[in-house]
Amino acid sequence: MTTLLSAAPLFDQHDQHDLLTTIRSGVRTRECLVVAEWAAVVRWAEAHVVTSPEHAATVRDGVIDTGVPIAGDGAPLISDHHLSELVAALGRSPNAGRAFVGRVVECAWRLPKVYAAVAAGRLAPWRAERISDLTRPLNAEATAFVDGALHDVTSCTWAQVERLVEEAVARHDPVAAEARRQRAADRRRLDVDPPDAAGTVRVHGLLDPGDGHDLEEAVRRRAALLGRLGNDAPLDVRRSIAVGEIARQDLTLDLEARDDDGRTVRVPGREVVLNVHLTGDPDNPVARWEEGACPISADQVHEWLRLTGASVVVRPVVDLAEHVPVDSYEIPERLRTRVELRDHSCRFPHCTTRTDRCDLDHATPHRDGGPTCPCNLASSKYTLASCLVYRAPSSRADYPPLSDKRNDGWALPRRHVVRGHRLHTLQP
Template identity: 60%
Template structure:
């Protein structure tokens, strides 16, 4: 490096990196478009006369994408894969992902062509949607029309929801089959008098067990047990075998909210989102719930099964409008406001962060001292790390609409965070940012 030449700034270097990524993706998009055109020219009407070991001379249409995508010529596919320089299996999978997007996920494909969605992200989506029915794949496609910032866990939950909505019989059968595999095994005693436990449990049962064990481990610490947390949890599990589990559940007065009684058993808080079709019997087939602790969609059948468990206390919270404006004059945030914010945003709203909102701080977008209201429309969940970044660095965000946040980084890069994930807001970054 010529030490006499002024080194480029961080902002310029980051801009170069981003520009090269976009150039590389633009070339890949052109490849996708060519593969799609190639597939259109090599469609085989049906799978009849399949090329088998004994009849390998026949050129057959091979299904390399999901239901509804075209069958392409097997022999022509071999040639394309060779030109792409890929292995037979890897090339077939790659071309299948492109066809899956082009025919079954048109909105995802359009986002790739427009440069809004990286091809590698679209490939991951295609891998997950290929086993789905055409109806379920179309549902995923509608949700991911601008899927720049969707993480893998969120994507897998969306695919799970699609199966629950559009093939509920299959989903329920698979759930019941999986439930039949539940077990609880105690291993052989080793030379130190210790045993290994291995279990597969219903998720709600596992949650109850974890809560009970954690409470007892905390109690042991308060009683003077100086063992590590892992050791105390092991001891606590042993105590559970010698005592009845009793979760102290609070029974509130429906009018005042004051606690009037406690009962043992499982506590379930059911947040009911009411729409104009919620109470329509015909829509029961497509009803899907969301388990907050598991952060995943669940069937209404699973919810009913959990609610029927013995000694279960159910608290129902109807949620009419998460965007409703209910400001209060104080700086302190009421629990009802915090609950609305958690149900609306689900996670920390910093770019790409997936920390659950229930574990986050709730920040006033416009500071209360500057006139910002203590109202869900002005409250944002931020994990402690990103709350500190917003407070003590030059990271900033605006809220153009409720539940939509536009962040600006210290070097002027911008990101939009909403219910679809994180999306870069592209601007001209060829010059240095102005001095502050």
């Protein structure tokens, strides 16, 4: 029989509100202790700087010494001889300890804005550590770009952070970015394994982003068509059937056929839709692919446009600060688009769900006079007016319009009002 050890006697006189208050107080205390630990590590590092690379602490990959300093170019070299003492005091393993110290040093010297945000309690230390892991191999210009863009970001997903680092490399080290793109392109492949004992075949590979997008669209459309034609199999099964049907359809094509006029039949080219953001930098080498939600290099765009029949659609810039209210309660698609362009994630505290996957609702309820306008619309996985979470009515007048991207107040059922995360629009 398993005995469940409980700390209930410690809180037997606490109601639900008191328990939440205790938990929140503990979270703040823990965060303060972590920030204090960071400050102590930085002070220790300042006292143990060496000038010779032979005596500097380096990154370890298992039992292999890579010879790479624990922090990026421009950060001080830390004494390897004294580092073991600090790692022991931190209670970490040798490899994990030197990696942690390297991240803190990277933030303190190469990401000063990120470090200041950690010290002020605006940015979680674990998030800063993950950012520093990505910036360590970057040059100083690319690192400064990441520092300026992410130092006050609390709502980005990890995928968005990685994309921003890719953009920084493309902007400030284009030669390395193009070499990385070419290496990735050389790894493209598509494998169809032999049938297994269950009578199924595993397909896996690595494709060009444009090819992957086209394949996904074709499979999605064919799977939906199969459903409309009466195939009641689950969607995943219909998608697998769709791949086979697309392949069989290709086998029936006479690629050398000519039309009635004797002209060669051409396969329509891909349509590349570019959302063009006008900036003051005409030499900006980075584009943003909306469907892929990631930055791409100008060379990649040129390669796509060289395909036969490719076309470009240039869309006008949308003024996201413009007020365009409508009289109805229903939110038209054009207003939803504005909110999706303004807010990159859900407004609920600490939620990073993309806006296009959330519902929209009125921050000030429509029945209370709240307009159906982007300045009063917020994206959330939860209903703003529900009993679970909503914008705090008692302090609604103290908050700016949602278009200002400041923190929103959310009232919880247990009489707690919490602050939402700041929304930070990354530059295209």
